[in-house]
Amino acid sequence: MNFCSNCGGPVSHRIPPNDNLPRAVCEACETIHYENPKLIVGCIPEWENKVLLCKRAIEPRYGLWTVPAGYLENNETTGDGAARETLEEAGARVEILEPYALYNIPHISQVYLLFRARLKDADFAPGYESLEVKLFDEIEIPWNEIAFATVRNALTRYFNDRRTGRFALHVGTIEPMRRSAAESWPN
Numbered sequence: 136m137n138f139c140s141n142c143g144g145p146v147s148h149r150i151p152p153n154d155n156l157p158r159a160v161c162e163a164c165e166t167i168h169y170e171n172p173k174l175i176v177g178c179i180p181e182w183e184n185k186v187l188l189c190k191r192a193i194e195p196r197y198g199l200w201t202v203p204a205g206y207l208e209n210n211e212t213t214g215d216g217a218a219r220e221t222l223e224e225a226g227a228r229v230e231i232l233e234p235y236a237l238y239n240i241p242h243i244s245q246v247y248l249l250f251r252a253r254l255k256d257a258d259f260a261p262g263y264e265s266l267e268v269k270l271f272d273e274i275e276i277p278w279n280e281i282a283f284a285t286v287r288n289a290l291t292r293y294f295n296d297r298r299t300g301r302f303a304l305h306v307g308t309i310e311p312m313r314r315s316a317a318e319s320w321p322n
């Protein structure tokens with residue numbers, strides 16, 4: 136941020152009084168513009184013994200597979216956001232079940248919350264952010280073409296938990312990877 140969204144004045148980055156982190160502070164109106172982590176919400180949509188994945192039509196990770204997910208909007212519950220993203224990206228209507236995976240990704244200031252969800256019907260179609268939307272059996276999952284570590288981790292746990300019939304909330308932290316520092320996923 137270079138200019139104040141309140142008055143248009145120039146912004147400087149400094150630690151305000153009684154604070155301990157640098158903030159974008161307007162030099163004209165003195166508004167402090169706080170930036171905080173983004174929450175990404177999504178789901179693992181189930182249908183019979185399969186899960187619905189989307190092949191990304193956008194960068195990053197164009198052409199790789201993921202679950203429907205994106206930024207939570209203002210004034211939206213996490214479950215509503217996950218259902219909305221599923222409708223937008225996969226053209227699918229879901230019943231949101233319980234939270235299933237929570238990932239901290241502190242190096243890019245993101246938190247991911249993935250729910251389990253059940254498709255209401257088998258009617259789905261790719262939205263503009265998806266090249267293709269498809270139901271996968273466990274043995275069909277394209278593990279080498281999964282877009283994000285969070286999704287690979289959540290799907291692995293999902294299939295393991297399904298064998299035991301007990302789905303417990305998993306909380307994890309994703310560290311920076313050597314090759315790709317940017318996990319940056321949502322849209």
Ligand SMILES: [Zn+2]
Binds near residue numbers: 140
């Ligand atoms: Zn200002």
